[in-house]
Amino acid sequence: MTALTKSWERLAVPLFILAAWEVFSRSGVLPQALLPAPSVVLHTWADWITGFDESSQANSGRWLADALSSALRVAAGYAIAAVSGVALGIAIGWWRWVERTVEPTIQMLRPVPPVSWIPLAIxxxxxxxxxxIFLVFLGAFFPILMNTIHGVKTADxxxxxxxxxxxxxxxxxxxHVVFPAALPSxxxxxxxxxxxxxxxxxxAEMVAVKSGLGYVLWDSYYFLxxxxxxAAMASIGLLGFATDGAIKLLMSAALHWQHGSTLQSREG
Incomplete structure (x- = not known):
């Protein structure tokens, strides 16, 4: 399969959605003010990034600052969650006494929605x-923790x-044995x-911070x-996609030993 074919497969669904959205928005079924067409959103987004015609008003030319604010909060909370989640997950998965001592508390806290911590966080x-940063940590911590525990417990x-x-x-x-075996999880x-x-x-930016992509999203909602x-939703999606791609690249490098066995299983 050629690189061009792979690129087309990845773009086919997004392009179809954008085309259908454009047609539906301009059909008049809904007022365009309630569902702006992709072309309108892209124009506003471009001004938010470059400030070329101030159509995004007070946010004109401020996208980079807003994106950087959100990205720094994600990076800080996620880094804390990754380090603590992996370390505690290995301990719970490996030592029974840690599992007996800590896991009941973890399992009681895990079902509590992170958004319910907002009043206390403020x-x-x-x-x-x-x-x-605290809310980002809560959101990322439990998936990392539970997958690490699973990886340790299922090590060969x-x-x-x-x-x-x-x-x-x-x-x-x-x-040299348990940690590498748990890496896929x-x-x-x-x-x-x-x-x-x-x-x-x-x-968090909607209620507890006055900057970032979430704050722009919520503030724009108030002003219709x-x-x-x-545009803010699309920005968050693209940044999330980019960071997930970075993790996939790191995973590919760290799990290079898996590639051969995966290829053999596919060929078999």
Whole structure:
């Protein structure tokens, strides 16, 4: 399959959706103010980025600053979630006493929606970056944690026994056997977590922060600027797609040893 064919397959669905959206928006079924056409959204988005005609008004030319504000909050909260989620997940998955001690509390906290923490986050941290970072952490932490636990618990016991028989210490087992075996599950959790991180930073910016893509989205809603609302949604989607792509590249590099077995299984 050629690179051109692969590119067309990836673009076919988005292009179809945009074309159908454009036709439907201009058909008059709904007022265009309520559902702006993609061409209108792109025009507003371009001004938000470049400020060429100030059609996005106060937001004209401010996209980079807004995107950077959101990205920094995502990066901070996600980094904390990734480090703590992987570390605690390995501990829960490997040591039974940690599982008995910690997991009941984790399982009670996990079903609580992160958005329900917003009032407490504002009380604890005020109106600034900290409550947004805290909410991003909550959104990303549990998917990473649960997938790490799963990865550790499903590590091949034959490999662990073989390494133990060869004299490996517990630290060596964790570092050279268990952790590599758990990496596919860990990366699955990291990919789920980055999506949750973007969702939560937008939610936090709607109520607890006065900058970023989420704040622009909510502020535009109040002023009935649905073209800018849609541009903000598209911006979040593209940034989320880009960060997920970065994690996939890291996963491909870290799990290079899987490629051969995957290819063989496909050929078989």
């Amino acid at each position: 009380i604890w941290f005020g109106i600034a970056n900290k409550p947004a 016991r034959n490999l662990i026994r073989a390494a133990s028989m060869m004299g490996a210490t517990e630290q060596q087992l964790l570092r 860990i990366f699955a959790g990291l990919r789920i977590g980055i999506g949750a991180a973007w969702m939560l930073t937008v939610t 600027r649905y073209d800018l609302v849609l």
